[in-house]
Amino acid sequence: MQEYLEKLCKEWAEKHNFSGVCRLRVGKEQSFCKAYGYANRAFHIPNRTDTRFDTASITKLFTAVAVLQLVEQGKLRLDDRITEMIDLSGTEIPGDVTVEQLLNHTSGIADDADEEAGEDYAALFLDSPNYGIRECRDFLRNFAYKKPNFAAGTHVRYCNCSFILLGLAIEKITGMTYRGYVCRHVFEKAGMNSSGFPSMDEVNENTAEGYRSILGPDGKAAGYRKNIYSYPPRGTPDGGAYVTAGDLDRFLTALCSGLLLGREVSASLLRPHCAFTRPEDWYGIPGLYERNGYAFEFLMQDSHTEPFCMYKDGQNAGVSAKVSYYPERDISLILLSNQDCNVWEMTRLIQLELYSRFYAGAEKKPE
Numbered sequence: 001m002q003e004y005l006e007k008l009c010k011e012w013a014e015k016h017n018f019s020g021v022c023r024l025r026v027g028k029e030q031s032f033c034k035a036y037g038y039a040n041r042a043f044h045i046p047n048r049t050d051t052r053f054d055t056a057s058i059t060k061l062f063t064a065v066a067v068l069q070l071v072e073q074g075k076l077r078l079d080d081r082i083t084e085m086i087d088l089s090g091t092e093i094p095g096d097v098t099v100e101q102l103l104n105h106t107s108g109i110a111d112d113a114d115e116e117a118g119e120d121y122a123a124l125f126l127d128s129p130n131y132g133i134r135e136c137r138d139f140l141r142n143f144a145y146k147k148p149n150f151a152a153g154t155h156v157r158y159c160n161c162s163f164i165l166l167g168l169a170i171e172k173i174t175g176m177t178y179r180g181y182v183c184r185h186v187f188e189k190a191g192m193n194s195s196g197f198p199s200m201d202e203v204n205e206n207t208a209e210g211y212r213s214i215l216g217p218d219g220k221a222a223g224y225r226k227n228i229y230s231y232p233p234r235g236t237p238d239g240g241a242y243v244t245a246g247d248l249d250r251f252l253t254a255l256c257s258g259l260l261l262g263r264e265v266s267a268s269l270l271r272p273h274c275a276f277t278r279p280e281d282w283y284g285i286p287g288l289y290e291r292n293g294y295a296f297e298f299l300m301q302d303s304h305t306e307p308f309c310m311y312k313d314g315q316n317a318g319v320s321a322k323v324s325y326y327p328e329r330d331i332s333l334i335l336l337s338n339q340d341c342n343v344w345e346m347t348r349l350i351q352l353e354l355y356s357r358f359y360a361g362a363e364k365k366p367e
Helices: 002-015 056-072 099-103 121-125 136-142 161-174 178-190 245-256 263-269 343-358
Strands: 020-026 029-036 038-040 211-215 221-226 277-279 288-292 297-301 309-316 319-326 331-337
Touching: 002 020, 002 029, 002 343, 020 245, 020 343, 056 099, 056 161, 056 178, 056 245, 056 263, 056 309, 056 319, 099 161, 136 161, 161 178, 178 245, 245 263, 245 319, 245 331, 309 343, 319 343, 331 343
Parallel strands: none
Antiparallel strands: 020 029, 020 331, 211 221, 277 288, 288 297, 297 309, 309 319, 319 331
16 A cells, blocks of 8 residues: 555656645554645745644534534533524524534535635635634624525535534633634644644744645646635634644544543544435445535445445645545545645545455455
């Protein structure tokens, strides 16, 4: 497996704009972990395997854990209505939207930028400065007054801002800031000592800058622009936590071992919780279909009750990231990039190789 990843990552770094870290763990063994490209292009400072990267929407996993910790403590319930927890008077947020519907993207509420409809998130800040949005409450003006897309619970549609509302609930219940709560009760408990929510306008050591591609006539990157005006300068419940690849794997281990949540609640996070399914033939693996969970998305396989893969990805201008976990074989695959890069195709190719080695009868030992 190591030889395969060496070749693939080298090719993608040279030809497909990959700048970041690829990390594979099979069982207790780290099978591969290498860094590529630059954390700072101006000074040609290379990425390292312990460099911190913006993870964009992977942050939603940490928000989901925080919510379920409060559920476990009896401080909220999944069927609680969000409008009864935080003051949303005068907004278009329906009164029947529940915490669970926010977690699994079935709430129907409008997003600030409807990326499923092709809207560009960075365009939000053409007329309004991104540095004016730093706290959860600052997001409300960009989505809470829009009409919902559908009635709660009747459909599924990815929604970043549903996690903003969850962050506000966390703050209301705990009396802490969202970031303060996650750092203490998620990152510290999981041993994620290099993870946090640094701001773009701070001096941050060993942290990769994000670079948005300037495309040439051939559609390939002909140059780069920093992404500092493309989204809010500091992470919030829907995105923007900075982690290392190692810390992200520690998060998976802590989650699966019951370190972050008790066994019953952990199990709920490691299973899908959405009646709506989507067939997926893109992956090239027979019988796969997708279901949403609480932040995680799941690849299920026909006739299998256990997930084949649980994953979360993240994308912003100059940020591409995906974490995949294969519970049956205890395999984690992490790709973090500080440039626009198709880490989804990278993941698909690596996943096909993993499938042939560990699932399709070959069951080879990792090299």
